[in-house]
Amino acid sequence: MKNPTLQITDLIITPIAVGDPPLLNAAGLHAPYALRIIIELETNAGVTGISEIPGSEQIRQALERAKPLILGKHPFQMNLLKQLLTAHFGVDTADQRGNKPWDQRQLIHLFSALEVASLDIMGKLLNEPVVNLLGGKARDRVPFAAYLFYKYEGAGGTLGFTIDPEAEGWESGRQKEALTPDQIVEQAKSMCAAFGFQSIKLKGGALEPELECESILALRKAFGEEMPLRLDPNAIWSLETAVKYGKQMEGVLEYYEDPVRGQEEMAQLAQLVDIPLATNMCTTSFSDLPGSIHLSSEQIILSDHHFWGGLRASMELNRICQTFGRGFSMHSNSHLGISMAAMVHLGAAIPQFDYALDTHYPWQSDEVIKGGKLEIVEGAVEVPNGPGLGVEIDQAELQRLHENYKICGLTERDDQAAMQAKQPGWEFQPLRW
Ligand code: GKR
Numbered sequence: 001m002k003n004p005t006l007q008i009t010d011l012i013i014t015p016i017a018v019g020d021p022p023l024l025n026a027a028g029l030h031a032p033y034a035l036r037i038i039i040e041l042e043t044n045a046g047v048t049g050i051s052e053i054p055g056s057e058q059i060r061q062a063l064e065r066a067k068p069l070i071l072g073k074h075p076f077q078m079n080l081l082k083q084l085l086t087a088h089f090g091v092d093t094a095d096q097r098g099n100k101p102w103d104q105r106q107l108i109h110l111f112s113a114l115e116v117a118s119l120d121i122m123g124k125l126l127n128e129p130v131v132n133l134l135g136g137k138a139r140d141r142v143p144f145a146a147y148l149f150y151k152y153e154g155a156g157g158t159l160g161f162t163i164d165p166e167a168e169g170w171e172s173g174r175q176k177e178a179l180t181p182d183q184i185v186e187q188a189k190s191m192c193a194a195f196g197f198q199s200i201k202l203k204g205g206a207l208e209p210e211l212e213c214e215s216i217l218a219l220r221k222a223f224g225e226e227m228p229l230r231l232d233p234n235a236i237w238s239l240e241t242a243v244k245y246g247k248q249m250e251g252v253l254e255y256y257e258d259p260v261r262g263q264e265e266m267a268q269l270a271q272l273v274d275i276p277l278a279t280n281m282c283t284t285s286f287s288d289l290p291g292s293i294h295l296s297s298e299q300i301i302l303s304d305h306h307f308w309g310g311l312r313a314s315m316e317l318n319r320i321c322q323t324f325g326r327g328f329s330m331h332s333n334s335h336l337g338i339s340m341a342a343m344v345h346l347g348a349a350i351p352q353f354d355y356a357l358d359t360h361y362p363w364q365s366d367e368v369i370k371g372g373k374l375e376i377v378e379g380a381v382e383v384p385n386g387p388g389l390g391v392e393i394d395q396a397e398l399q400r401l402h403e404n405y406k407i408c409g410l411t412e413r414d415d416q417a418a419m420q421a422k423q424p425g426w427e428f429q430p431l432r433w
């Protein structure tokens with residue numbers, strides 16, 4: 001159904017702060033709130049498309065600046081919108097990504113925000129789920145992996161770093177300290193019991209490599225050979241360290257995610273350790289792919305529609321991985337149900353599905369969609385059936401989380417500052433061990 005008069009009439013940008021537990025990573029510690037931005041793209045057809053992206057004041061301001069460029073434009077003409085945005089903001093460069101575990105480039109956030117909302121509008125007008133706009137379902141249920149973190153005790157958000165003594169099940173597991181291999185095994189058991197995950201990823205780069213390797217070996221012992229395991233030190237290990245501990249995890253890890261920094265080191269490591277290497281830090285854009293293929297630096301590329309420019313770009317990435325014999329999976333950051341729905345539509349549509357996808361979803365108890373959190377059953381999420389993304393904003397929750405944002409005092413993700421509040425003088429080191 002073509003509607004030549006369809007126009008964008010408004011872009012509502014709402015920054016929110018979502019309770020997030022004190023999770024440790026290479027860059028420091030998660031603050032009590034994770035920042036997200038919720039987008040509502042209104043049209044003259046009375047249909048509004050929604051999307052969710054990582055929050056940052058810089059990205060929020062960029063969205064505000066993008067607004068006059070896109071008002072009055074057709075919401076399906078993403079190629080034109082991209083041209084306008086690129087002309088205005090200039091292209092993202094590789095070093096804008098930054099050396100932290102997450103991506104800080106500007107344009108990709110804008111594209112993703114607009115493209116997902118545009119697909120949501122399209123789906124709503126056609127009365128079809130987004131997955132059908134991506135070519136239809138290749139599967140009904142999308143498998144995710146348990147995502148374990150070393151952490152301090154506490155739930156984050158309004159609970160700060162304290163615990164809720166009434167909490168039960170995963171709600172209690174979510175709040176517990178995990179700083180030892182045994183505590184990591186306990187966290188894994190609690191998370192897998194609650195959600196039925198059938199793969200496990202451990203966020204590394206937080207504690208001594210020896211301890212992280214011990215945790216992987218303890219997980220293997222506790223869950224047996226059937227449970228695929230992954231470790232992600234977020235590129236702060238030296239080649240020597242990655243080889244030393246990689247050797248101990250050969251035959252144990254399903255994949256080794258970004259142990260070292262940059263394609264050259266990943267390529268060297270690939271020659272020295274017999275574990276497939278995965279990345280969301282060394283190969284992060286289409287322009288990085290030729291180098292990755294040429295050097296054979298990674299065997300698995302971790303997509304993320306927030307960072308690769310949307311759902312259709314991620315479909316293209318999946319096709320390229322298929323063409324060049326590379327595995328494909330998905331990266332995540334702390335997020336809510338709108339992002340989750342988009343990830344599930346994409347995960348259901350990709351022709352090549354190799355590995356359960358990453359998600360931080362169990363760590364966040366807040367939600368911004370009506371009906372509460374999407375269910376994870378037996379480690380998988382069913383594709384929402386409704387039109388578009390199949391999820392709707394709960395406006396009362398959106399306002400509550402926006403109030404959180406206004407009072408929490410955070411405007412950018414800063415894991416180093418959060419860590420310094422616990423350990424004065426702590427500093428992020430791009431090469432730590
Ligand atoms: O949430 O702390 C975290 C992670 O470290 C995240 O920021 C990373 O981007 O999960 C991500 C990864 O796989 O590198």
Ligand code: MG
Pocket residue numbers: 232234257258279280281331
């Ligand atoms: Mg990673």
